[in-house]
Amino acid sequence: MEDLDLVVEDGEILRIEGPNGSGKTSLLKILTGQLSPTSGQLEWHGRSLTKALRDYLETLLFIGHAPGVTASLTAKENLGWSAALADIRVDDDAVEHALANVGLYGFEDVTAGQLSAGQQRRIALARLELIPRPLWILDEPFTALDRAGVGWLQERILAHRAAGGAIVLTTHHEFALDERVRTVQLGVVHGCA
Ligand SMILES: Nc1ncnc2c1ncn2[C@@H]1O[C@H](COP(=O)(O)OP(=O)(O)OP(=O)(O)O)[C@@H](O)[C@H]1O
Known part of the structure; x- marks a missing residue:
């Protein structure tokens, strides 16, 4: 990842897009404090994430790629x-x-x-x-869900945003949220088209 500059506001959905291996999960690990970036900085409410980590983690709900059960x-x-x-x-x-x-x-x-x-x-x-929790960070949350489950999750995400929550997610699934979803595109990995 290079030249990545993003802000997530309350009441916002940010979708991280990119091909396999482009770094989506790595970015979410950085955003959840599980990995440190090799350069650059993260801030939460104007404070360095390193210093504010404890407070930040209390605002965060992370659901990873694996269900974690x-x-x-x-x-x-x-x-x-x-x-x-x-x-x-x-x-x-x-x-x-x-x-x-x-x-x-x-x-x-x-x-x-x-x-x-x-x-x-x-x-x-x-x-x-x-x-x-006000901030949801969701890595491929639609994986393995049937159509009804996908519908439920889409509605749940939109309701969270409407209530002032923020959502950062990755997904390879086409899903019907709306035009107000902001997208960050990570780099292209060369290989099969
Ligand atoms: N634990 C690790 N140690 C070393 N390199 C790693 C590690 N995890 C990931 N990487 C490297 O980072 C790259 C990006 O991995 P990441 O899991 O962030 O991609 P992704 O965009 O989430 O991929 P996918 O769409 O397949 O889930 C990988 O190709 C790999 O080279």
């Missing part, structure tokens, strides 16, 4: 752990409600390893329902 835990346990790691106190009803909202009613007590790829992705996405 533990196969041996049930859907409910996975989501409960996610909430605990985010320091959010939730009761069983809230967890079950979030799972129902992502279409996992009746699967609450099934271990994630026994669920399909799309259902595991839905457990991860249930964090969006349960953990209130």
